[in-house]
Amino acid sequence: MTDAAPIIDASGIDKFYESFQALFDISLQVMDGEFVALVGPSGCGKTSLLKILAGFEQPTKGKLEIQGKSVVGLPPSQRPTRMVFQKLALFPHKSVRDNIAFPLKLAKVDMAEQDARIAEMMDLMHLPESYASRYPAQLSGGEQQRVALARSMISRPSVLLLDEPLSALDVKLKKVLQTEIKHLHRTIGTSFVHVTHDLEEAMMLADRICVMRKGRILQNGSPSDIYYRPADAFVAGFIGETNLIPVQIDGAAFANPVLKCAAPMLEEAQFSPSHAGSTGLLMIRPELITMHIKDAKPGNDTCIMTGQVEEFFIKGASIQYRITVDGVREPMIVDVLGTAIPPADVAQRVWLSFARSDLYLLGEY
Incomplete structure (x- = not known):
């Protein structure tokens, strides 16, 4: 960590769904190029926080700045973020190439630039050139995941938000994709915020882990601190056996x-x-x-x-x-x-x- 300004600066975030309060006074900073994992039991508020960062939900109260500018009230399309969902939402009627290129088409990027970026992302995600004409139904789960990651990264967002994108994969394939996500993060230098139920995955991938419970952040620290110096008995028992x-x-x-x-x-x-x-x-x-x-x-x-x-x-x-x-x-x-x-x-x-x-x-x- 340095003295540089954070790329994400959230403070005092509350979130109500009618009378139910999902988040309580959440403060979180993410530095440029940092990989942060949000973990906690089901219903702890981690996905609500991720959706607020993405713009799919708005905070009831609090400050949220990305790259030094307030994004409260801004829709996802006007934020320098992209989100990869648990359900990948690939277009079944579009080819791999067209799925990956979709954000560039919306931005009206010229074809030569599109071709160059598509080739770059397919190479980065280990997708053979011959796959460009295939459709999602012709791909394995892991290949579909790579396409979703390529599509999310092709517009070069400042922040990539991942909502348990590997949870539906088998154990062996998940290990392969975890390695590729770590490599992707090191290669492109984009800030990642990753929601996961897989505590081993959080330990493997993240520079910093935020443990949440009942809408609050209990501890925010390095994997080593969280594991060997937990804030309390709940964190100790939640992060690995003890x-x-x-x-x-x-x-x-x-x-x-x-x-x-x-x-x-x-x-x-x-x-x-x-x-x-x-x-x-x-x-x-x-x-x-x-x-x-x-x-x-x-x-x-x-x-x-x-x-x-x-x-x-x-x-x-x-x-x-x-x-x-x-x-x-x-x-x-x-x-x-x-x-x-x-x-x-x-x-x-x-x-x-x-x-x-x-x-x-x-x-x-």
């Missing part, structure tokens, strides 16, 4: 009857702003835990818990264990490196160790 250990807090010291630490102390940076009072939840991500088959002892920076294997799931590259630990509400989740023979079986007693420095203290729900 473990939350209830503890008593006395100053910088923490205590739990089943959590053994040689030095049960936290640094200032390990306290979430959401924490207050004499109790809290220690967060530790599953991949930061080591599982031992034999007795383990706490070290200077190592904490130990012991429990019993409740279940395990082979995920290929990793094996996920769920360990029942007395005094912890939910089974502890542990991810270990995948092996041909799982290291522990159901009902087996195991020890869990993790670095004290990897802990992060959150407030209780």
Whole structure:
């Protein structure tokens, strides 16, 4: 991030649908060339916010500037933005070439310029020249998605808005398109705002993630900050699987009857702003835990818990264990490196160790 002016500057945005308030005092800045993902549970307001940025909805209250100019009240056609919808809305009776060229025809761009830009976008989206004469029904889902992206980018918008465009694709094809979207963003330098339910997708693609809930932005930060330093227990549980250990807090010291630490102390940076009072939840991500088959002892920076294997799931590259630990509400989740023979079986007693420095203290729900 730099001191440059944001390309999108939204502040104090409220949105009512009759008596229902969908957005509360939303403020969001997007910098030139930045990739921002909006995530949150269904009904949290992320698509409403995206439609306000695009001009398909107007805010009930608040300021919205794009490239330093107010766009409140302006229709989508008068904004330097383009939107790719979940339902691609390609024209079934138009060829690939005509679908991609549609925005240029509306703008009355001359044919030579149209030809050059169509060729450029088809090459960028890995669409063979022979596809230009095909129709959407003759394309696979992934190819249709590429056509929709090419059409949205051909008029060279300053901001591309994506409303879950990959959600209907199978897992393998989605991975391919995610890679191409990341490459497209790096290549053209346009600002992207992407709504997605796929949290792994948000982590992979975005420079910054905004987590929303009930019409509000709970946290706005880098993928690493959101994942390892969540604002509260909701964000911690929503962005990936995690473990939350209830503890008593006395100053910088923490205590739990089943959590053994040689030095049960936290640094200032390990306290979430959401924490207050004499109790809290220690967060530790599953991949930061080591599982031992034999007795383990706490070290200077190592904490130990012991429990019993409740279940395990082979995920290929990793094996996920769920360990029942007395005094912890939910089974502890542990991810270990995948092996041909799982290291522990159901009902087996195991020890869990993790670095004290990897802990992060959150407030209780």
